[in-house]
Amino acid sequence: MSIQVQPNSMTGSRYAGSCYAFGASGGFFNTQTMSEPIRLRQPDLLTKYDVTDAVQVYFSARTINKKLSIIKDASNFNTVQAWYDPISDTLHDDSLKICACDFIDGVNTESVLSVGKLSSLYFDFKTCVASYFGDPGGFASLFALESEFQVNGGVFDASAYIQTINKSKFTMNGSFVSDLSGSITVNDINRLLKFVVDSNVFNNRNPTVKNYGMIDGFVAGDLIFIPDGFTITLSLDIEPETYFPANNVGPSYLNAIRNRLNWTRGHVKRTTTATTTNITQTTTVPVLMILSDTGVENYTNFGKFWSQSSAIVLDASGNPSDISGNTIWQSISLSTDGQYQTAITDTGNIYRTDSFGQSWLVSTNIGASASNYVAVSFTGMHQTASNGHVIYVSNDYGVTWTPTYNAGTSNIFISISLSGKYQTMVSSGDNVYISDDYGNTWIPLDPDTELYQSIEIFPTAGVCLSYNGQYQTIVVENIYVSDDFGRTWVNVSDDPLNGFNDRNWAGVAMSSDGKYQTAVEAGGDVHVSSDYGKHWLYVDDTKMMDKVWQSVSVSATGQYQTILQKDGHIYTSNDYGATWALVENEVVQNKTWQCISVSADGLLQAAIETGGGIYTSSVFGTAEAPHHVCTC
Numbered sequence: 001m002s003i004q005v006q007p008n009s010m011t012g013s014r015y016a017g018s019c020y021a022f023g024a025s026g027g028f029f030n031t032q033t034m035s036e037p038i039r040l041r042q043p044d045l046l047t048k049y050d051v052t053d054a055v056q057v058y059f060s061a062r063t064i065n066k067k068l069s070i071i072k073d074a075s076n077f078n079t080v081q082a083w084y085d086p087i088s089d090t091l092h093d094d095s096l097k098i099c100a101c102d103f104i105d106g107v108n109t110e111s112v113l114s115v116g117k118l119s120s121l122y123f124d125f126k127t128c129v130a131s132y133f134g135d136p137g138g139f140a141s142l143f144a145l146e147s148e149f150q151v152n153g154g155v156f157d158a159s160a161y162i163q164t165i166n167k168s169k170f171t172m173n174g175s176f177v178s179d180l181s182g183s184i185t186v187n188d189i190n191r192l193l194k195f196v197v198d199s200n201v202f203n204n205r206n207p208t209v210k211n212y213g214m215i216d217g218f219v220a221g222d223l224i225f226i227p228d229g230f231t232i233t234l235s236l237d238i239e240p241e242t243y244f245p246a247n248n249v250g251p252s253y254l255n256a257i258r259n260r261l262n263w264t265r266g267h268v269k270r271t272t273t274a275t276t277t278n279i280t281q282t283t284t285v286p287v288l289m290i291l292s293d294t295g296v297e298n299y300t301n302f303g304k305f306w307s308q309s310s311a312i313v314l315d316a317s318g319n320p321s322d323i324s325g326n327t328i329w330q331s332i333s334l335s336t337d338g339q340y341q342t343a344i345t346d347t348g349n350i351y352r353t354d355s356f357g358q359s360w361l362v363s364t365n366i367g368a369s370a371s372n373y374v375a376v377s378f379t380g381m382h383q384t385a386s387n388g389h390v391i392y393v394s395n396d397y398g399v400t401w402t403p404t405y406n407a408g409t410s411n412i413f414i415s416i417s418l419s420g421k422y423q424t425m426v427s428s429g430d431n432v433y434i435s436d437d438y439g440n441t442w443i444p445l446d447p448d449t450e451l452y453q454s455i456e457i458f459p460t461a462g463v464c465l466s467y468n469g470q471y472q473t474i475v476v477e478n479i480y481v482s483d484d485f486g487r488t489w490v491n492v493s494d495d496p497l498n499g500f501n502d503r504n505w506a507g508v509a510m511s512s513d514g515k516y517q518t519a520v521e522a523g524g525d526v527h528v529s530s531d532y533g534k535h536w537l538y539v540d541d542t543k544m545m546d547k548v549w550q551s552v553s554v555s556a557t558g559q560y561q562t563i564l565q566k567d568g569h570i571y572t573s574n575d576y577g578a579t580w581a582l583v584e585n586e587v588v589q590n591k592t593w594q595c596i597s598v599s600a601d602g603l604l605q606a607a608i609e610t611g612g613g614i615y616t617s618s619v620f621g622t623a624e625a626p627h628h629v630c631t632c
């Protein structure tokens with residue numbers, strides 16, 4: 001069905017006047033709950049808003065889509081994985097929430113198109129302060145610095161806005177800008193998106209370019225309008241007088257002009273309160289999010305701050321359990337955002353958490369083994385574990401487990417696609433087994449292949465899969481890649497120009513689309529590929545050479561990567577593995593590292609130490625609170 005509407009257009013370099021936009025409730029530092037949504041009224045299902053006074057910011061469409069479990073390629077054009085029902089043509093999630101953490105991480109100075117009505121914020125506050133002291137004249141001469149009072153030079157621009165949302169405090173004695181908090185919510189997404197796809201109301205879904213559908217989610221050029229989007233409070237403390245009668249009559253001065261200091265104009269609101277010791281002015285303005293293909297993702301703290309988990313742990317009977325210092329961890333895996341995590345020990349205990357690692361519960365025991373392993377899908381719903389000879393699967397976030405295959409006795413390495421549907425298991429000394437039904441059935445590799453021969457004689461291995469299982473890489477003594485869901489394999493190590501066969505590979509990881517891959521040697525170098533594993537280059541950095549590497553993990557985009565040194569340190573990269581930095585946090589120095597898992601969005605990662613604990617790092621962490629994660 002095609003719906004005819006007049007698309008939005010920009011005036012100059014920003015939006016002005018009435019524009020169609022997705023409506024959102026709540027706001028940063030202020031939360032508003034939307035009432036029952038208005039039902040379909042063609043052709044104007046989306047509401048038109050006057051956006052002239054709004055703060056207008058570019059925001060990543062990719063970030064929005066992640067909230068809906070939609071993962072796209074690097075261009076944000078093609079959907080590579082989505083939690084979507086093709087029968088009903090609906091997304092699994094019908095609402096999304098953008099919290100303060102997402103907003104802070106997703107904008108910078110270049111993202112701010114207009115500060116709207118906030119442009120006069122500091123000037124207005126300075127005028128209010130002057131009126132309080134009765135300028136000109138009045139009692140201002142009794143107070144030091146009154147005539148010099150200003151905030152940020154009286155200028156509120158894009159830079160000032162970014163300083164504000166990043167919790168910056170201004171140095172003027174007694175004045176501050178409140179910290180950013182709160183969240184916004186967009187509801188009724190399936191119905192609204194269907195209207196947007198059919199009507200092309202944002203003039204950004206050209207049917208001659210692509211057959212856009214629900215599975216594409218949000219795209220660049222979509223607009224989200226939050227009426228009470230941003231609330232900022234400026235507060236100035238005034239030293240109380242110690243003599244009587246008091247000369248400070250400022251509150252009465254402001255009361256006389258209260259209509260100029262307290263008002264509502266469209267979506268912009270201002271309130272001002274004053275006492276003899278304080279002046280506070282609060283302004284609320286709408287926010288217009290202009291979705292963009294250019295994401296910011298200011299993950300400046302990626303892998304920088306770490307802490308040992310002090311989470312509450314309960315055993316299978318629900319009793320407190322101590323896992324610190326003496327637990328032999330074997331493997332850990334995280335869901336897309338890190339909410340769901342599963343870890344396994346050498347005794348076979350499977351620990352799970354659905355609270356970003358805040359608390360853990362033993363779900364089952366699959367038997368003692370030195371090769372216990374676990375892998376988790378991007379939603380956390382589908383999980384697979386093995387004790388070296390039996391494969392177990394869970395389809396309820398790790399709560400219950402069912403054995404599905406007996407693979408003999410060997411070291412087992414499992415990789416699971418983001419959807420969980422495609423899974424590949426390397427059974428060292430045995431074979432490769434492939435599943436395309438969430439691990440319920442497994443098909444062994446043809447023994448008349450080079451890969452089979454290599455696996456039969458090599459004791460260690462690593463395996464990784466792309467979002468849909470199409471691209472797969474296995475490292476043993478050589479590197480083997482497949483681009484047909486694991487049906488056929490090619491040895492890329494014997495390239496005549498860049499060959500590097502007969503290596504002792506310890507692990508491999510890839511981005512969700514398979515384009516970016518990183519492999520590590522157990523006593524050698526780090527190698528990276530940016531063409532789906534066809535060609536590899538070693539990292540030409542002395543600090544990354546000749547080390548016993550243990551484990552590697554990358555984010556869904558491949559931009560954020562972490563490597564563990566067996567008996568040493570942690571190294572991170574935020575540029576697709578091109579350059580690496582040593583994590584200098586003392587908490588994670590010189591540990592017997594076993595396994596690392598980076599969440600698909602790159603926000604959270606967890607590392608486990610053999611005979612030690614679970615260590616976590618969050619991009620929202622600080623030196624004072626390294627374990628902080630966004631759970632809002």
